[in-house]
Amino acid sequence: MSDKVEKDEISGTDTTGHEWDGIKELDTPMPRWWLWTMYGTIIWAIGYWIVMPAWPLVSSYTAGFLGYSSRGSLETELAEATAAHADDRAALVTMDLGEVKNNAQLYQFALRGGKSAFAVNCSQCHGSGAQGAPGFPNLNDDDWLWGGSVDKIYETVKYGIRSDHGDTRIGDMPAFLTDELLTKEQINDVAEYVLSLSEERDDTAAVDQGKEVFMENCASCHGENAKGKQEFGAPNLTDAIWFYGKDKDIILRTISRGRGNVMPAWVDRLDDATIRQLALYVHSLGGGE
Ligand code: HEC
Ligand code: HEC
Structure with missing residues (x-):
């Protein structure tokens, strides 16, 4: 290796003075545009540090002159989105729920909002498709415990069922054995009768006796025809x-x-516009009365 700098005859460029086995390294200068781009990025970086949040400090960071924060911009966007829908929300709160359907644009707004509010607040119990599970009703069918009109659904969602709210809907299925209202045998008979209402049963004697038990003990709530009572x-x-x-x-x-x-x-967790959106959404799922 030699540290002699000489000009390369063919390209006219200086060599670096490094040489390996007779091969010399050219000292080609960086292209101008590349250099200026690099200086440009350095200037840009310094400017950026000054105006934007950049350097971490022990418990905070340099905020920059512009005071920008992505959380702040999200909050502004959210506030703008809410403001953009303020008219729709206001209209929804004053309108009769049954009439919202006649206003296509407002109805679509309600369904979209209801769908996302459902995913956040309701799907953990009712399932993401509102299909339900044992003990948690399917909201897609037209079988309603408490009524499937949009107003009834609204009331259910607002006050809950057996909830801690004063206006909640109540109505319990009594414990006929635990509270010694019926004997085991009577309970077996009435279960046979109940099953016989939707399928063939072999034990007709039990079904007949069960019918009597039913009329005396169950019809007051489930109805004489056993078709249920929503109240x-x-x-x-x-x-x-x-x-x-x-x-x-x-x-x-x-x-x-x-x-x-x-x-x-x-009612204490969601605003009225959202509860109305939910009622309209649930009502639209197919089973609304
Ligand atoms: C903690 C679980 C839970 C959550 C969360 C929940 N529900 Fe329910 N929901 C139930 C249960 C349980 C019932 C059935 C109550 C009963 O036995 O009568 C029910 C019943 C209903 C009914 C009445 C169905 C009928 O047949 O009359 C509607 C409508 C309903 N829920 C809508 C909603 C909506 C909308 C949300 C979200 C805002 C929601 N639920 C959140 C548990 C839940
Ligand atoms: C005081 C009113 C009341 C009386 C009386 C009553 N039930 Fe019920 N029953 C209910 C309610 C309310 C439910 C729903 C419970 C719930 O939502 O968790 C229910 C639920 C049921 C269910 C569950 C249905 C299902 O789809 O899973 C059966 C079965 C049933 N009752 C049978 C009877 C029989 C049989 C009797 C009489 C021996 C009876 N009930 C008396 C109110 C009553």
């Missing part, structure tokens, strides 16, 4: 749609020990 949240027992499950064991358990699942009240 008590008492389900229709003739439609083969089972809230807690279709097996006889489950039905025996329901009659023996009672039921009463809780649906929370939303």
Whole structure:
């Protein structure tokens, strides 16, 4: 290796003075445009540090002259989005729920809002498609415990069912065995009768006796025809749609020990416009009355 700098004859460029086995390294200067671009980025970086949040400090960061923050800009965007829909929300709160459908634009707005509010607040119990699970009603079918009109749904969502709100809907399925209202045998008979309303049963003697038990103990809530009464949240027992499950064991358990699942009240957690959006959305799922 030699440190002699000489000019390369062919290109006319200086060499670096490095040489390996007779091969010399050219000292080609950086192209101008490249250099200026690099200086440009350095200037840009310094400018950026000054005006934008940049350097971490021990417990904060340099905020920059512009005072920008991505959280702040998100908040502004959210506020703008809410403001943009302020008219729609205001209209929704004053309008009769049954009439929203006649205003296509407002109705679409309600359904979109209802869908996203449902995903956040309701899907953990009712399922992401509102299909429900044992003890959590399917909201897509037209089988309603408490009524499927949009106003009834609104009331259910607002005040809940057996919730801690004063205006909640109440109505319990009594515990006929635990509270010694019926004997085990009577409970077996009435379960046979209930099952016979939606499927063939072999034990006709039990079904006949069960019918009597039913008329005396159950018809007040479930109706003489067992089609249910929405004012008590008492389900229709003739439609083969089972809230807690279709097996006889489950039905025996329901009659023996009672039921009463809780649906929370939303009036203190969501604003009225959102609850209305939810009611319209749930009503639109296919089963609305
Ligand atoms: C903690 C679980 C839970 C959450 C969260 C929940 N629900 Fe419910 N919901 C229930 C239960 C349980 C019932 C059935 C109550 C009963 O036994 O009568 C119910 C019933 C309902 C009903 C009445 C169905 C009928 O057949 O009359 C509607 C409508 C409803 N929920 C809508 C909603 C909406 C909308 C939300 C979200 C804002 C929501 N629920 C959130 C548990 C929940
Ligand atoms: C005081 C009113 C009341 C009386 C009386 C009553 N029920 Fe119920 N029953 C209900 C309510 C309310 C539910 C729904 C419970 C819930 O939502 O968690 C229910 C639920 C049921 C279910 C579950 C249905 C399903 O889809 O899973 C069965 C079965 C049932 N009752 C049978 C009976 C029988 C049989 C009797 C009489 C021995 C009876 N009930 C008496 C109010 C009553």
